[in-house]
Amino acid sequence: MSLNRRDFLKASAGASGSLLISLSLPGCAGLPTGYQEETGQWRPDAWLELTRDDRIFFTLARVEMGQGTYTGLTTLIAEELDVPPETIEQRFAPVADEYRNPLYNLQLTGGSTSVATSWEPLRTAGASARQMLVMAAARVWNVEAINCSTQEGRVVHPNGIDSMPYGKLVELASKEVIRGDVALKPRDQWKYIGKQNHRLDAELKSTGAPIYGIDVELPGMVHAVVTRSPRYGGKAREFNADSVRAMPGVLDVFEIERGIAVVADKYWRARKAQAALKVDWDYSEALGLSTADVFDSYSRAAKDEEGESERSEGDYGEAEASADQVVEAEYQQPYLAHATLEPMNATAWYRGDRMEVWAPTQGPDLARIAVARVTDLSPEDVTVNTTFLGGGFGRRLTQDYIEEVAAIAFRTDRPVKLIWSREEDTQHDLYRPAMLHRMKASLKQKDVTGWHHQIVGPQILNWYVRNAGPAQFPWTPKFLYDTLGTVGVWAEGLATPKDTSAIEGAVEYPYQVANIDIRHTHTDPGVPISYWRSVGYSHNGFAVETFMDELAHQAGDDPYRFRRRMLAQEPRYLAVLDRAARLGNWDSDVPDGRARGIAVVRSFGTYVAQVVEAGIENGAIRVYRVSAAVDCGQVINPRIVSDQIEGGILFGLTAALYGEITLEQGEVQQSNFHNYQLLRQYDKPEVAVDIVDSRAEPTGVGEPGVPPVIPALGNALFALTGKRQRTLPLKADA
Amino acid sequence: MAVSLMVNGMRHSLDVEGDTPLLWVLRDELGLKGTKFGCGVGLCGACTVNVNGEATRSCSIPVSAVAGDEVVTIEGLGGGDTTHALQHAWIEHGVPQCGYCQSGQIMSAAYLLANNPAPSRDEIVAAMTGNLCRCGTYTRIIEAVESVAASASSQTEGA
Numbered sequence: 001m002s003l004n005r006r007d008f009l010k011a012s013a014g015a016s017g018s019l020l021i022s023l024s025l026p027g028c029a030g031l032p033t034g035y036q037e038e039t040g041q042w043r044p045d046a047w048l049e050l051t052r053d054d055r056i057f058f059t060l061a062r063v064e065m066g067q068g069t070y071t072g073l074t075t076l077i078a079e080e081l082d083v084p085p086e087t088i089e090q091r092f093a094p095v096a097d098e099y100r101n102p103l104y105n106l107q108l109t110g111g112s113t114s115v116a117t118s119w120e121p122l123r124t125a126g127a128s129a130r131q132m133l134v135m136a137a138a139r140v141w142n143v144e145a146i147n148c149s150t151q152e153g154r155v156v157h158p159n160g161i162d163s164m165p166y167g168k169l170v171e172l173a174s175k176e177v178i179r180g181d182v183a184l185k186p187r188d189q190w191k192y193i194g195k196q197n198h199r200l201d202a203e204l205k206s207t208g209a210p211i212y213g214i215d216v217e218l219p220g221m222v223h224a225v226v227t228r229s230p231r232y233g234g235k236a237r238e239f240n241a242d243s244v245r246a247m248p249g250v251l252d253v254f255e256i257e258r259g260i261a262v263v264a265d266k267y268w269r270a271r272k273a274q275a276a277l278k279v280d281w282d283y284s285e286a287l288g289l290s291t292a293d294v295f296d297s298y299s300r301a302a303k304d305e306e307g308e309s310e311r312s313e314g315d316y317g318e319a320e321a322s323a324d325q326v327v328e329a330e331y332q333q334p335y336l337a338h339a340t341l342e343p344m345n346a347t348a349w350y351r352g353d354r355m356e357v358w359a360p361t362q363g364p365d366l367a368r369i370a371v372a373r374v375t376d377l378s379p380e381d382v383t384v385n386t387t388f389l390g391g392g393f394g395r396r397l398t399q400d401y402i403e404e405v406a407a408i409a410f411r412t413d414r415p416v417k418l419i420w421s422r423e424e425d426t427q428h429d430l431y432r433p434a435m436l437h438r439m440k441a442s443l444k445q446k447d448v449t450g451w452h453h454q455i456v457g458p459q460i461l462n463w464y465v466r467n468a469g470p471a472q473f474p475w476t477p478k479f480l481y482d483t484l485g486t487v488g489v490w491a492e493g494l495a496t497p498k499d500t501s502a503i504e505g506a507v508e509y510p511y512q513v514a515n516i517d518i519r520h521t522h523t524d525p526g527v528p529i530s531y532w533r534s535v536g537y538s539h540n541g542f543a544v545e546t547f548m549d550e551l552a553h554q555a556g557d558d559p560y561r562f563r564r565r566m567l568a569q570e571p572r573y574l575a576v577l578d579r580a581a582r583l584g585n586w587d588s589d590v591p592d593g594r595a596r597g598i599a600v601v602r603s604f605g606t607y608v609a610q611v612v613e614a615g616i617e618n619g620a621i622r623v624y625r626v627s628a629a630v631d632c633g634q635v636i637n638p639r640i641v642s643d644q645i646e647g648g649i650l651f652g653l654t655a656a657l658y659g660e661i662t663l664e665q666g667e668v669q670q671s672n673f674h675n676y677q678l679l680r681q682y683d684k685p686e687v688a689v690d691i692v693d694s695r696a697e698p699t700g701v702g703e704p705g706v707p708p709v710i711p712a713l714g715n716a717l718f719a720l721t722g723k724r725q726r727t728l729p730l731k732a733d734a
Numbered sequence: 735m736a737v738s739l740m741v742n743g744m745r746h747s748l749d750v751e752g753d754t755p756l757l758w759v760l761r762d763e764l765g766l767k768g769t770k771f772g773c774g775v776g777l778c779g780a781c782t783v784n785v786n787g788e789a790t791r792s793c794s795i796p797v798s799a800v801a802g803d804e805v806v807t808i809e810g811l812g813g814g815d816t817t818h819a820l821q822h823a824w825i826e827h828g829v830p831q832c833g834y835c836q837s838g839q840i841m842s843a844a845y846l847l848a849n850n851p852a853p854s855r856d857e858i859v860a861a862m863t864g865n866l867c868r869c870g871t872y873t874r875i876i877e878a879v880e881s882v883a884a885s886a887s888s889q890t891e892g893a
Binding site: 065066067068197198199201202203204205206207208209210211212214215217248266267268269272339340341342343388389390391392393419421422423639643644646647648649650651672673674678679680681682684687 | 750751753754755758762765766767768769770771772773774775777778780807808809817821824825828829830831832833834835836837840859860862863864865866867868869870871872873874875876
């Protein structure tokens with residue numbers, strides 16, 4: 001993204017003479033949120049603060065959930081400020097317009113956008129601070145600023161001998177004015193970008209430091225648990241409040257919107273009391289369907305409505321009419337839980353008509369709305385402190401757990417921590433939607449002449465706007481929150497980007513085919529859904545790349561070369577495909593009992609191709625090796641890129657091998673890691689990651705490792721067994 | 735009931751209900767938040783601590799069952815203020831992503847190396863397979879454990 005640097009940079013003197021650099025991102029100006037700056041008035045929550053005692057504070061506007069923003073974004077600042085990244089201290093951002101993600105106009109971390117949206121603004125912040133420090137030093141020494149240099153936190157005199165630490169200069173520097181654009185370092189002078197290989201949070205995370213939401217401890221804190229309706233949407237008719245209230249340590253038992261809360265002095269006492277809680281649920285408005293009903297409803301919808309056209313080129317009907325052969329296939333993917341290892345939790349303290357929340361959340365501004373929604377408070381009365389996240393994967397974009405803790409804290413005169421059990425976390429998640437794909441392709445003389453893809457399933461934004469709409473316009477009266485949520489959907493593309501959650505990964509179909517018809521048949525069975533690492537790409541990637549494999553087989557062609565030929569106009573796709581094929585020894589003999597599969601998916605701007613080598617051992621699928629090539633533009637931290645791609649591969653394999661949430665009369669059947677399994681150390685394949693050395697604008701790596709591995713594994717199993725699996729998860733005995 | 739415990743070399747006498755899992759005693763009574771809650775039934779390993787020399791899932795053992803025992807948590811692994819060799823290796827190899835499982839991973843690795851200072855790769859994989867990582871840091875976990883095992887064995891050979 002290209003920004004005019006002068007427009008959004010502000011610098012000033014902060015309290016006790018420190019230098020503050022703050023950025024106002026475009027698109028935020030003029031919103032009457034109460035956060036408007038007065039002329040000459042500087043906020044304490046600047047992005048970058050340099051103090052007189054030589055400390056550097058960087059406010060991290062994106063949360064750290066394992067994806068590496070803590071290190072990556074700090075590296076961008078450090079590079080231009082010319083200090084080692086290790087010397088910068090991080091703060092997690094409070095809720096404020098400046099910290100919004102410009103792509104969503106919300107302060108959220110998701111969509112693999114952190115580096116892409118920070119690349120220019122953060123380097124500019126660092127460079128501006130550095131330039132002001134240099135100007136101040138030049139004034140002190142009475143020399144030309146252009147002849148001064150910087151090195152590791154000091155400005156160096158033109159004589160090359162004298163120098164001054166930044167701390168000595170910050171007060172003077174805050175009065176300097178930069179005219180014109182500040183120059184960014186040329187690539188050949190980078191010390192840390194593309195080279196920084198350490199994670200700045202590794203020590204905290206290897207020593208048991210209390211950095212997660214679940215670790216928050218406050219004076220006089222009490223503990224809450226919530227019993228929710230086993231069927232989504234059920235309401236408590238009655239419950240044995242009095243007998244539970246009489247149990248040891250129990251402080252209160254009451255109903256909240258989402259269930260029955262038990263508050264006790266200790267966590268384990270709350271759990272024991274919860275076990276004695278008996279609730280008579282009214283299911284008259286609850287979800288009562290089973291998984292089979294979901295897919296039946298998808299099949300009916302697919303037949304009844306051809307769906308909205310999402311991409312149309314040429315004339316598919318014509319292509320089919322003149323084809324030698326028409327290939328058809330139907331793919332199904334199940335609901336999936338997020339299963340962050342840190343279960344949902346949050347802590348809240350209601351005092352003096354204000355609510356303070358401590359939470360692992362991907363959307364602190366949404367959290368504020370969530371609190372306001374369930375209390376008498378307005379968003380301005382709510383402070384959100386973001387902690388490190390023990391995994392996110394999209395789960396913590398939805399603030400249901402914060403609504404719960406806020407509702408409980410509002411009735412409790414002490415700070416209260418809410419922790420979900422693993423069973424609650426699995427059964428009351430908002431799931432990656434189950435999806436159905438109907439694919440058709442026309443072949444003429446072995447060439448693909450037409451591609452028809454009908455996607456059947458819900459859109460996630462419909463579930464998400466509830467808090468997102470008001471968070472964008474927090475001055476809205478609360479009685480309009482629900483209306484605003486709906487307007488958010490109507491105004492898609494204005495207040496929010498178009499909801500691509502159902503179609504992404506399908507509409508960007510990259511292969512050269514003359515006649516293309518891609519449609520979305522919208523149908524929502526009412527099962528709660530949300531964003532799940534790689535979102536639409538997670539299911540469309542499987543449908544598209546498996547069907548491409550089927551077509552290669554029908555055309556009697558090698559699946560790699562078949563794709564290759566159809567990507568002639570797409571150099572970045574081609575490059576990763578070729579590199580993955582080479583890394584995965586595509587053309588060499590495969591050991592007995594194994595086979596290879598290939599797939600390539602671009603998601604969130606990043607190109608990833610993978611070759612999977614797999615077999616079947618002792619009646620189970622065994623993945624031996626995954627070879628990945630990735631082009632994410634300019635790399636900030638090669639180690640983190642490779643770790644994220646590998647992590648995405650293992651996340652995708654978990655889905656491919658085990659992932660399935662099923663419903664029986666509205667109740668989720670899985671509960672813990674014995675029946676919702678995650679890939680274990682023993683199952684882990686060897687993973688090799690090849691990163692393309694690119695100068696393109698950087699794109700995200702948090703999600704793009706996930707999509708290709710699922711079809712690549714399925715394609716390998718087809719090569720091994722000759723049986724095509726069109727339903728996930730994959731089976732050894734299909 | 736009053737329960738006496740030795741945790742990281744300090745004796746504690748605690749007034750807690752005997753069926754409280756050791757995990758919640760460590761976290762909420764003693765303020766040792768490094769030991770994590772993941773599943774509550776011993777399936778994920780995030781709560782792993784060492785009890786009398788054995789790797790133990792603290793989420794599913796009542797505190798009454800470990801009364802009088804010696805418990806070591808991630809905070810006490812290095813012994814006092816020092817950092818254990820495995821923790822150094824974890825930092826050096828950049829193992830953690832979200833980091834939530836890593837206390838348990840390190841405690842399981844420490845138990846392995848205490849009983850088998852030079853494990854084979856297969857032995858490491860087998861010993862670590864009870865610890866789940868949702869971010870997928872498994873490769874670096876093995877590398878970090880191997881680096882500590884290798885340096886221990888080279889020191890032994892040198893001596």
